Amino acid sequence: MTIEDKVKINKLPTGVPGLDEIVGGGLPEFSFNIIAGAPGSGKTTLAHQFVFANATPERPALYFTVLGESAIKMLRYQQQYTFFDPSLLPESIRFINLSQVVLEKDLGAVLEEITKEVTKSNPAVVVVDSFRTMVRKPQEGMDLQAFIQRLALFLASWQATTFLIGEYAEEELRDNPIFTVADGLFWMRQITERNSIVRKLQIIKLRGQASVPGLHTFRITNAGVQAFSRTFGLTAGRRNALGLKRLSFGIPEMDKMLDGGVREGDSVLVAGSSGTGKSVLATQFIAEGIRQGESGIVAVFEERPQAYAERAATLGLDLEKPQDEGRLEILYLRPLDLSVDETMHSILSAVQKIGAKRLVIDSLAGFEMALSPGFRADFRESLYRMIFALTGIGVTILSTVEIDESFIEFPFSTYSISFLTDDIIRLRYVSIDGQLRKIMTVIKMRGGNHAKDIREYEITSDGVVILNTRLTDYQGLISGLPVHTDLSSRQKDTLLESEAEKSS
Amino acid sequence: MTISPEMRDLAQRLLAYEADADKSSRPMESVTLRTYEKLRQCLVAFAGEAGFQSIAARALMIAQVEVPSLCAVQVTANGTLQRLDDVEPQTKIDKDQSGYQKSGEDPPSEEGTILIACILGLLLIFLGEALTLSLLRNAWPDTTFDNRNSGDGRKA
Numbered sequence A: 001m002t003i004e005d006k007v008k009i010n011k012l013p014t015g016v017p018g019l020d021e022i023v024g025g026g027l028p029e030f031s032f033n034i035i036a037g038a039p040g041s042g043k044t045t046l047a048h049q050f051v052f053a054n055a056t057p058e059r060p061a062l063y064f065t066v067l068g069e070s071a072i073k074m075l076r077y078q079q080q081y082t083f084f085d086p087s088l089l090p091e092s093i094r095f096i097n098l099s100q101v102v103l104e105k106d107l108g109a110v111l112e113e114i115t116k117e118v119t120k121s122n123p124a125v126v127v128v129d130s131f132r133t134m135v136r137k138p139q140e141g142m143d144l145q146a147f148i149q150r151l152a153l154f155l156a157s158w159q160a161t162t163f164l165i166g167e168y169a170e171e172e173l174r175d176n177p178i179f180t181v182a183d184g185l186f187w188m189r190q191i192t193e194r195n196s197i198v199r200k201l202q203i204i205k206l207r208g209q210a211s212v213p214g215l216h217t218f219r220i221t222n223a224g225v226q227a228f229s230r231t232f233g234l235t236a237g238r239r240n241a242l243g244l245k246r247l248s249f250g251i252p253e254m255d256k257m258l259d260g261g262v263r264e265g266d267s268v269l270v271a272g273s274s275g276t277g278k279s280v281l282a283t284q285f286i287a288e289g290i291r292q293g294e295s296g297i298v299a300v301f302e303e304r305p306q307a308y309a310e311r312a313a314t315l316g317l318d319l320e321k322p323q324d325e326g327r328l329e330i331l332y333l334r335p336l337d338l339s340v341d342e343t344m345h346s347i348l349s350a351v352q353k354i355g356a357k358r359l360v361i362d363s364l365a366g367f368e369m370a371l372s373p374g375f376r377a378d379f380r381e382s383l384y385r386m387i388f389a390l391t392g393i394g395v396t397i398l399s400t401v402e403i404d405e406s407f408i409e410f411p412f413s414t415y416s417i418s419f420l421t422d423d424i425i426r427l428r429y430v431s432i433d434g435q436l437r438k439i440m441t442v443i444k445m446r447g448g449n450h451a452k453d454i455r456e457y458e459i460t461s462d463g464v465v466i467l468n469t470r471l472t473d474y475q476g477l478i479s480g481l482p483v484h485t486d487l488s489s490r491q492k493d494t495l496l497e498s499e500a501e502k503s504s
Numbered sequence B: 001m002t003i004s005p006e007m008r009d010l011a012q013r014l015l016a017y018e019a020d021a022d023k024s025s026r027p028m029e030s031v032t033l034r035t036y037e038k039l040r041q042c043l044v045a046f047a048g049e050a051g052f053q054s055i056a057a058r059a060l061m062i063a064q065v066e067v068p069s070l071c072a073v074q075v076t077a078n079g080t081l082q083r084l085d086d087v088e089p090q091t092k093i094d095k096d097q098s099g100y101q102k103s104g105e106d107p108p109s110e111e112g113t114i115l116i117a118c119i120l121g122l123l124l125i126f127l128g129e130a131l132t133l134s135l136l137r138n139a140w141p142d143t144t145f146d147n148r149n150s151g152d153g154r155k156a
Helices: A043-054 A071-078 A099-104 A107-121 A131-136 A144-157 A177-181 A252-257 A278-291 A305-314 A320-324 A340-354 A364-370 A379-392 A485-503 B005-020 B031-066 B068-072 B110-139
Strands: A032-037 A061-065 A093-097 A125-129 A161-166 A184-193 A196-206 A215-221 A224-228 A267-272 A296-300 A328-332 A358-362 A396-402 A423-432 A435-445 A454-460 A463-466
Touching: A032 A043, A032 A144, A032 A177, A043 A061, A043 A071, A043 A125, A043 A161, A043 A184, A043 A224, A061 A107, A071 A093, A071 B031, A071 B110, A093 B031, A099 A107, A099 B031, A107 A125, A107 A144, A125 A131, A131 A161, A144 A161, A144 A177, A215 A340, A224 A340, A252 A463, A267 A278, A278 A296, A278 A305, A278 A358, A278 A396, A278 A423, A278 A463, A296 A305, A296 A340, A305 A320, A305 A328, A320 A328, A328 A340, A340 A358, A340 A379, A358 A364, A364 A379, A364 A396, A379 A396, B005 B031, B005 B110, B031 B068, B031 B110, B068 B110
Parallel strands: A032 A161, A032 A184, A061 A093, A061 A125, A125 A161, A267 A396, A267 A423, A296 A328, A296 A358, A358 A396
Antiparallel strands: A184 A196, A196 A215, A215 A224, A423 A435, A435 A454, A454 A463
16 A cells, blocks of 8 residues: 555644644544533634634534523624624524433434434534533433444544534543544643633644644634644744854954854844843844845834834934835734743744744843743743744844843853853953943854954944954953953962962 | 614514415414514524523513513413414404405514514624524525625615
8 A cells, every 4th residue: 555545634724723733734524523621711612613614505514502501692702703704604504402302302312313414414514512511411221432432423424524512621531432432632721820811722632643742822812712833833844954144243343253143043142131232232133134135023022112113223223114114023022911822923923924034032031021920931941942943944033131240150041041042142241440341252152163252342322332452451351350460460479479488 | 672663674574574475375373473483493493492482581571561462472481472362463454455465464463573573683682683684594595684784785
């Protein structure tokens, strides 16, 4: 048997932004699926999105409502979502109430009723909502396992893709015949973290194709459910070969320190304390990219885009025009209670929309503060996933991070994220000759022969300007409290003399 | 809830349509009952008997305020109407009134018009215009209904 002989399983669009990527391209046609979760977790909304995305007059969707939510109430609320198209009812989407059959008869009668309606309508999609209320009722006659098996067999044979919706607790996962028979099992969770709510979706099971494992964040807005894949939709993307191109900062001395510039597709971390010029450097990096025809994205958390552009203008950098021309986007991502994945989704969408080659995240501290408390624990992991995904498609990322200035140590980052970065540029204050001056050094450059120099710089109306002279007369510059070498040698001589006296 | 002129007009059109339809097998029930029954069957299919019964009972209560003679009417557990015949006038229409003269059908009574209008009004409140008209098109597939918001220009 060759690969061409194998049956091809069509994939149906889920109608849920982001979910197709998570389930591996779409939902397998004719699959028998369960959407499980607690009340209010978005199960019905997800099913409706699938129904509205796939129902046609020729192959309609049958939506069986059972005990529980009244169909009138359900439709009253569901039609508020933008995906809800009333013109599809009733030709393409038909709601059928089974409450009476469930109340008065047994599962055999329910199966008979579903069979009758399916045979009559030849649907492409069948939903039973809520399936759980049906099986909670004490049953006589046909047992649950037989009912499930016959229902699944019948619906698959009639070429229907099915969703059973049920309110289940996680401990019910074991030894449940429904979950055994199902081809797909979608679990929707709503987790309380301090004062915020975190919604997560997990594909516990999906026969026939690989789905993205793990818990995926999702949000319910007026557009319905939107899922955010943990891999940000970039897993299938082609990974670029290591870039040979060097990206300039527009600061010649800085480019020299970086062996010609930042390597394309690298992740650069600019670390320093407040006022050392991290944002200025980042702005110059993005502006130089624009000047060279490379579109860019700036994600800001601590000031609004207008203020960011105005500050750039004081450095002689015009960020207004490239925004108008669609070559630059400044994203303001400050709303609280964001999930990391949502924030990153916004960044990724912008990157893909304008084909950005450079991305600035200013700053990681602001980014973390904009997240809901529950997501902060995932910050490092999510950052890793985003950097990996973006650099993989050739985007060069420059992130700024604020470091508490210390005169006894030289940390690179408060987030222990230096392993995420290819290049680290450290800015710091140093006390010299009664002045608080600034120095920079390239700490790390993966795959590059960067300068070992510690260079003094100033922030002027032209931005960061690296001074020509190296501070060769000082030792201990990175401590922030350097000692002039003349003084240092005098101290050393004194020390040696003192030790000599002792030994004699 | 007040009965809007639009709902009253829509109710009258449904009743008129039902009066004019199916002349060959003249049913014994009044046109109100036949119209009500069509609505019931259509709504029970997707909302269940209990769902329809609660809507119908509420509509009847509202209608009773407008037409006190409806106080004698009852909605049963499965949503059917009882004792409407007791309150609807049984007189035949004069031959010079259009719409019902050809069939010799009873005209729609004020009671019937108000009751149907109340049901339609509740559907409009709960489901909105688009879905309500979708349901009506399903129950009366041979007719068309004006959708003020759709702009599709179809008329009853």
